[in-house]
Amino acid sequence: xxxxxxxxxxxxxxxxxxxxxxxxxxxxxxxxxxxxxxxxxxxxxxxxxxxxxxxxxxxxxxxxxxxxxxxxxxxxxxxxxxxxxxxxxxxxxxxxxxxxxxxxxxxxxxxxxxxxxxxxxxxxxxxxxxxxxxxxxxxxxxxxxxxxxxxxxxxxxxxxxxxxxxxxxxxxxxxxxxxxxxxxxxxxxxxxxxxxxxxxxxxxxxxxxxxxxxxxxxxxxxxxxxxxxxxxxxxxxxxxx
Numbered sequence: 001x002x003x004x005x006x007x008x009x010x011x012x013x014x015x016x017x018x019x020x021x022x023x024x025x026x027x028x029x030x031x032x033x034x035x036x037x038x039x040x041x042x043x044x045x046x047x048x049x050x051x052x053x054x055x056x057x058x059x060x061x062x063x064x065x066x067x068x069x070x071x072x073x074x075x076x077x078x079x080x081x082x083x084x085x086x087x088x089x090x091x092x093x094x095x096x097x098x099x100x101x102x103x104x105x106x107x108x109x110x111x112x113x114x115x116x117x118x119x120x121x122x123x124x125x126x127x128x129x130x131x132x133x134x135x136x137x138x139x140x141x142x143x144x145x146x147x148x149x150x151x152x153x154x155x156x157x158x159x160x161x162x163x164x165x166x167x168x169x170x171x172x173x174x175x176x177x178x179x180x181x182x183x184x185x186x187x188x189x190x191x192x193x194x195x196x197x198x199x200x201x202x203x204x205x206x207x208x209x210x211x212x213x214x215x216x217x218x219x220x221x222x223x224x225x226x227x228x229x230x231x232x233x234x235x236x237x238x239x240x241x
Contacts, residue, residue, distance in 0.1 A: 002191075004189040008187055008188055008189035009189075010028055010187050012203075015183065020072055022222075023063065023064025024064045025061070026061040026219055027061050028060045030057075031055075032056050035051070037051070037052050056226035057223070058223070059221060059222075059223050060224075061219050065218070071168075073224070074205040079168055081165065082167065083167030084111065084162075084164075085163070086160070087106060087158070087161075090160075091156070091158075092145075092156050092157075094156065097152065098149070100149060101145065102144070106162040113161075116138055117156065118154060118155070135148050143160070145158065181204065182202055184202065185199070185224075193240075194240035196240070200226040204224060205222055
């Protein structure tokens with residue numbers, strides 16, 4: 001008797017690329033289905049059946065967030081080294097005397113402002129053009145924030161976007177309709193020395209979701225469909241028993 005327990009293991013291999021593992025796979029649902037065509041006579045139940053179009057759908061949930069995997073399986077875009085980071089509520093204090101400027105910690109790699117609030121109250125300040133600063137209003141250029149004399153000594157929480165050389169960045173283009181990255185997959189489950197393996201030769205992803213929760217992990221989901229390859233083959237399924 002063969003049984004299976006656990007989420008199993010899943011790999012995807014983009015066309016012309018190397019295998020990539022779906023890290024910390026939480027669950028993987030594989031659905032095989034056919035359209036069933038019935039013929040009816042005078043009775044209430046069909047007198048014959050025939051299969052029409054077939055579909056294989058796979059839904060994989062994984063805990064590891066992987067830029068190379070998401071790009072190869074879903075986006076099919078241009079992946080480059082380096083990432084965009086957000087500094088959220090970096091605490092800074094406006095000088096008590098002129099000039100009333102603050103240089104954020106990552107000013108050398110500053111990309112854009114994401115707002116300033118008063119640390120004590122949470123009330124937001126308003127961004128204005130350089131030279132128009134007033135109490136509650138500020139300007140920013142290249143990571144240097146300029147405030148008015150009315151905010152001298154105020155403690156602020158500044159949020160902004162900056163770049164780093166670590167990680168990955170995916171450039172999302174606007175491809176023509178019909179373009180879909182193709183990949184093959186291998187799914188495996190083992191229990192008590194017995195193994196079940198499913199392999200599909202040509203797949204295309206239809207959906208990527210990354211739901212965040214206040215008090216839980218982000219579990220991403222990739223949904224994809226299976227088709228036949230150039231040789232007319234769909235895949236193979238093997239079992240120990």
